[in-house]
Amino acid sequence: MAQSSLALPRISLSRQLANFTNSTAGLDLTLRFFHSLALLGTQLKFSNATVLKCSVAASQIGLGRRYLRFFCFLDCFHNVQDTLAGHPMTRKSVMELAKSSCLGIYLALEGTTMLHDMDVLLVSWYTPILLEAYKFWFYAICIAIVGTVSDLFLGPSEPSTQNGSVGDKEKPGAASHSPPNLTPSTGVLLNRLVIDTLDLTIPGSLLGWIPVSTTGVATAMLISTILVWPTAWAEANF
Numbered sequence: 001m002a003q004s005s006l007a008l009p010r011i012s013l014s015r016q017l018a019n020f021t022n023s024t025a026g027l028d029l030t031l032r033f034f035h036s037l038a039l040l041g042t043q044l045k046f047s048n049a050t051v052l053k054c055s056v057a058a059s060q061i062g063l064g065r066r067y068l069r070f071f072c073f074l075d076c077f078h079n080v081q082d083t084l085a086g087h088p089m090t091r092k093s094v095m096e097l098a099k100s101s102c103l104g105i106y107l108a109l110e111g112t113t114m115l116h117d118m119d120v121l122l123v124s125w126y127t128p129i130l131l132e133a134y135k136f137w138f139y140a141i142c143i144a145i146v147g148t149v150s151d152l153f154l155g156p157s158e159p160s161t162q163n164g165s166v167g168d169k170e171k172p173g174a175a176s177h178s179p180p181n182l183t184p185s186t187g188v189l190l191n192r193l194v195i196d197t198l199d200l201t202i203p204g205s206l207l208g209w210i211p212v213s214t215t216g217v218a219t220a221m222l223i224s225t226i227l228v229w230p231t232a233w234a235e236a237n238f
Contacts, residue, residue, distance in 0.1 A: 026232055026236045031068075034057075035062055035221070036219075036225060037222065039058045039221070042058060043218070066114060072107050076103045095144075099143040099144050102139040103136070105133075106136035107133075109130075141203070142200070149193065195224045198223055202217055
């Protein structure tokens with residue numbers, strides 16, 4: 001009886017949805033879902049007016065998502081600082097250092113083009129800077145894939161800890177009931193590998209390094225969003 005009286009009340013679906021959409025990660029994931037649908041709409045056989053509306057929607061949603069991550073490069077650079085000042089270098093920490101460095105450079109470079117995309121200050125160096133940013137985005141995902149593959153074949157070099165870093169937020173299998181020092185399971189690693197592989201098509205297609213159509217990119221974005229959704233939902237309602 002005492003145990004049942006101490007049981008946590010069940011959170012309603014509407015409250016869970018509110019918690020999810022009020023978190024930055026949840027809001028970005030929701031916008032990403034609609035972003036992928038809008039991109040798919042531009043490639044379907046709709047009327048010209050509908051395709052134009054989908055194109056405008058995709059552009060505006062993409063810009064809105066950039067507002068949310070405008071200062072995220074600070075998290076990446078703080079993660080680099082914490083890694084350098086933390087424990088001795090291991091395989092995981094080296095991968096985290098490289099990934100956070102590339103991701104931070106990507107976000108910082110992308111942020112310099114924000115005023116251009118807002119049509120506030122048009123600059124001649126917009127395209128070359130954005131292409132360089134996409135390169136670092138591509139490198140960051142590749143490093144994440146290499147790290148996941150090494151964990152699959154060699155085993156994690158150290159237990160996963162919840163320290164609020166960017167790397168921890170990207171772990172798509174962390175259960176809300178798991179202790180903080182458990183190493184990720186094979187299923188979690190495979191899920192992460194699939195998500196990163198799908199996401200790699202986005203910067204790869206923008207750079208012309210991966211020959212994928214807009215439909216393919218939008219589909220990959222949609223699938224990866226759906227795959228990471230349960231974890232983001234659980235984290236927002238933990």
